[in-house]
Amino acid sequence: MPRLPSSLLRHARRQHPLLPLLLRPCRDLSSARNELRWLREKALEVAQTTSPKTKWQVTLRQSCLERSRGMPLQYILGTQPFGNLEILCRPGVLIPRPETEAITTHLASLLQPPSAPTPSLYPKRTTKNKPLASQAPLRILDLCTGTGCIPLLLHALLSPHTPSLHISGIDISPRSTTLAHKNLTHNIKTGSLPQPAKKQLSFHQADIFSNNDSAQWAGHSTWDVLVSNPPYISPCAFNTTTSRSVRTYEPKTALVPHVNNNTAPPAIDHVDADTAVGDAFYPRLLCIAAQIHAKVLLMEVADFDQAVRVIGLLLATRAWEGCEIWRDEPGARKGRAEEEVVVGGGGCRFAFPSIIQKATPAEHRSSTLLQITQPRIKSKGMEANR
Amino acid sequence: MFLVNSCRTALDVIGPTKHAYLVLRRGLANSNARTTAQLPPRLVIREEDIEEAFLKGSGPGGQKINKTSSAVQLKHIPTGTVIKSQATRSRSQNRKIARRILAEKIEEAEKGPESRAALKAGIKSKKKASKSKKAKRKYRKLEEGKNGPVEGKEGAEIDEPAGEELEEE
Numbered sequence: 001m002p003r004l005p006s007s008l009l010r011h012a013r014r015q016h017p018l019l020p021l022l023l024r025p026c027r028d029l030s031s032a033r034n035e036l037r038w039l040r041e042k043a044l045e046v047a048q049t050t051s052p053k054t055k056w057q058v059t060l061r062q063s064c065l066e067r068s069r070g071m072p073l074q075y076i077l078g079t080q081p082f083g084n085l086e087i088l089c090r091p092g093v094l095i096p097r098p099e100t101e102a103i104t105t106h107l108a109s110l111l112q113p114p115s116a117p118t119p120s121l122y123p124k125r126t127t128k129n130k131p132l133a134s135q136a137p138l139r140i141l142d143l144c145t146g147t148g149c150i151p152l153l154l155h156a157l158l159s160p161h162t163p164s165l166h167i168s169g170i171d172i173s174p175r176s177t178t179l180a181h182k183n184l185t186h187n188i189k190t191g192s193l194p195q196p197a198k199k200q201l202s203f204h205q206a207d208i209f210s211n212n213d214s215a216q217w218a219g220h221s222t223w224d225v226l227v228s229n230p231p232y233i234s235p236c237a238f239n240t241t242t243s244r245s246v247r248t249y250e251p252k253t254a255l256v257p258h259v260n261n262n263t264a265p266p267a268i269d270h271v272d273a274d275t276a277v278g279d280a281f282y283p284r285l286l287c288i289a290a291q292i293h294a295k296v297l298l299m300e301v302a303d304f305d306q307a308v309r310v311i312g313l314l315l316a317t318r319a320w321e322g323c324e325i326w327r328d329e330p331g332a333r334k335g336r337a338e339e340e341v342v343v344g345g346g347g348c349r350f351a352f353p354s355i356i357q358k359a360t361p362a363e364h365r366s367s368t369l370l371q372i373t374q375p376r377i378k379s380k381g382m383e384a385n386r
Numbered sequence: 387m388f389l390v391n392s393c394r395t396a397l398d399v400i401g402p403t404k405h406a407y408l409v410l411r412r413g414l415a416n417s418n419a420r421t422t423a424q425l426p427p428r429l430v431i432r433e434e435d436i437e438e439a440f441l442k443g444s445g446p447g448g449q450k451i452n453k454t455s456s457a458v459q460l461k462h463i464p465t466g467t468v469i470k471s472q473a474t475r476s477r478s479q480n481r482k483i484a485r486r487i488l489a490e491k492i493e494e495a496e497k498g499p500e501s502r503a504a505l506k507a508g509i510k511s512k513k514k515a516s517k518s519k520k521a522k523r524k525y526r527k528l529e530e531g532k533n534g535p536v537e538g539k540e541g542a543e544i545d546e547p548a549g550e551e552l553e554e555e
Contacts, residue, residue, distance in 0.1 A: 026454075034455055034472060073454040081476030095452050098477060233449060242450040255449050302448060 001027075018061060021068035025245065035073060039063045042077050070245040083153045085192045088183050092175040094254035096149040100229055100300065103326060104150050107298055108157035111138070111225070137164040137200075141292065143208050143228040143285065145169030146254060148180030148201075150227055152187060155197050163196075169203045173253065177205045209284055214291075226294040228285055231257045232302045234278030257281055271309065278302065282310045286317055425509075426502055429493040431485065437461040438481070458484045467491055 004023055012019035012029060022032040022039075040060055047056035063076050074080045074089040081087075082096045083105060089095050138158070142150045151167040158165055169180055180203040187193040206213035233242060233255045242255070257280035271279070282299065289297045297320070301307045307325050314320050439459040456477035459470045469491065471484035494501040 030472070031455060038475060072452050074452065081474070081479065083478055084476075094449070097448060098453055098456050099448050101477065229449075231449075237450070241446045243446075243452070246450060246452055250452070300448065302450070303446075 018064040021064040024068045025070055035067065036064070038073070038077060039067065070248055072245055072249055075249065082149045083156060085149070085152055085156060085183075085187050086190065087147050087149045087152070088179060088186055089147065090175070090179055091249065092251050093173070093179050094146045094250055096147055097229075100150065101153065103298065103300065104153045104227075105157065106326065107225075107227070107296075108154055111154075111158060111296075112161055137166040138162055138225070139223045140165070140167045140225040140227065141223040141294075142167070142169045143171075143226070143288070144230045144254070144281075145171045145180060145203065146176050146229070148176075148183050148203055150229065151180075151201055151203075152183060152193065152197075154227075155201055156187075156193055159194055159197070159200075165200045167201050169201075170206050170208060171203070172205065172207045173251070174205050177203045208281075208288065214288075223292040223294055225296045225298070226285070226289045226292065227298045228281075229300040230281035230285065231255050232278055232281065232300065232306065234274045236274045237278065237302070275309075279306065279309055282313055286313055290317070290319060425505055426500075428486075428502065429489045429496075431462065431489055431492060435463050436485070436488070437463055456480060460484045460488050462488055462492055465492060465495065467495070 004027070008029065009020045009023060012023050012032065015029075015033075016036060019029075019032050019036060022035050023029070026032040026035055040056075043056040043060040043063060046059050047054065066076055067073060072089075072095055074095045075091055078089060079086050080089050080096050082101050087096050140151070140154055142148075142154075145151060148169045151169045155165060155167055169177075171177055171180070184193070184197065184201055184203070188195060188197055208214075231254055235256055238247065238252070238256050246255070257277055259277050259280055282301075285297075285299060299310070301310055304325075311323055311325075314323060437460070439461065455472055455475060457470060457472040458477060458480040459468065460481075461468045467488065469484050469488045471480045471487065473483050474480055490501075490503050494503050498504065
């Protein structure tokens, strides 16, 4: 990271004495100014409500010092906007990312019932002529849920058109399930989520690699949709390409797969041990997707290369009909022509719509790429709509 | 002016002109008919005409980095106008705000003095002029009352210093 020029620091100090502190994490003046504005609002709010004895200026200075050391803004402010929701953030639980917001929103738009004008992945029901409310609920399972942001946002986006929902979030960390419950209550209280959400959303603590814990999701045998943003960073990438703030302040268990006898990934050709650790969750996710007979599977991956490796795993199962890679902003206006990429070397071709650039091996800049897949047609009644 | 500002916020939130009109009337009971004239509805821009650029820095993304802001940049393709909004931490809010500002700018460019923004500014300055006129009138009367026959109102003495200040303006 290049040093901040002293002229910039001087310029910042002239505008506000605390700005230079914020320049350290923000690196540019306009971001620093924005963060100062938000920290100031928070300090004023705290002074009015919780600790009237402490002057807001003291709170503000304290917050700026913490921020300058790299503490994530979301932990200082305690919240992160996510769609129209406000997600509470606490140390020990991963902060929701904007990429996750984008793909969750896009998934929700694809899951709208068939009557909607856009193409739909809504699972076909045999009771097609019954009103939606009396049909079996749309069941969505989110693994490694963290703050619970994905289930909460899916509910907010789907419930207007899909009154019958059942969404469940699983995480290995008890801090996460506590926070997810808090987020559910908080967003119902603020009115961002409807009252029925209390009954339609649930969060449980479980280890997805443990067959004992599988009762959490295998209790009711089938789920329509499986979503996951699992830990996907390899140990080496954690040390080299992950930002210092994330490394120092966010929970490592949410970022780097913990490998033991249960989770040890199968050896794949041409993949070194370090990379294999980063991929460790995906075989397990595919296995669970098969167990629960999911019709739609959405997973976040680190970059294009990892996406290609995961597609390789998918092909090996021979259970999935189609696959897409979404990059950055799925659902945005499609400007560029489709590109074809060969995967698996066996003549399998996938057309990737728009905004995809082929990443060269040296390039780690590609942000989050995602996949959505549909199962092969197993029986006539289970065909997913497109 | 607080009422006008809250009406403006209500307009942003409520949207439909019919509702906004009702809010305006309640707040301006004493104004003349011209200032309560209905503002034209907001210009609605077609989504096909907007190109949204998602400002992504270089470097890794996803779990590897925690971004704190989500700037939204909109480009109106027919006119080439570009709006960038970084007002809030919420990307969905920034998108709404950017679309609203874009609509205002496009309308201003199209209609000029007839645009919503110009009309709003016109109404605001008219009200301000009318308010200062009334205030001047009031203090002038009190001055004349003070110099002429005694009115017997206790308030006249208290108002004297204020009246002198205004005279100097």
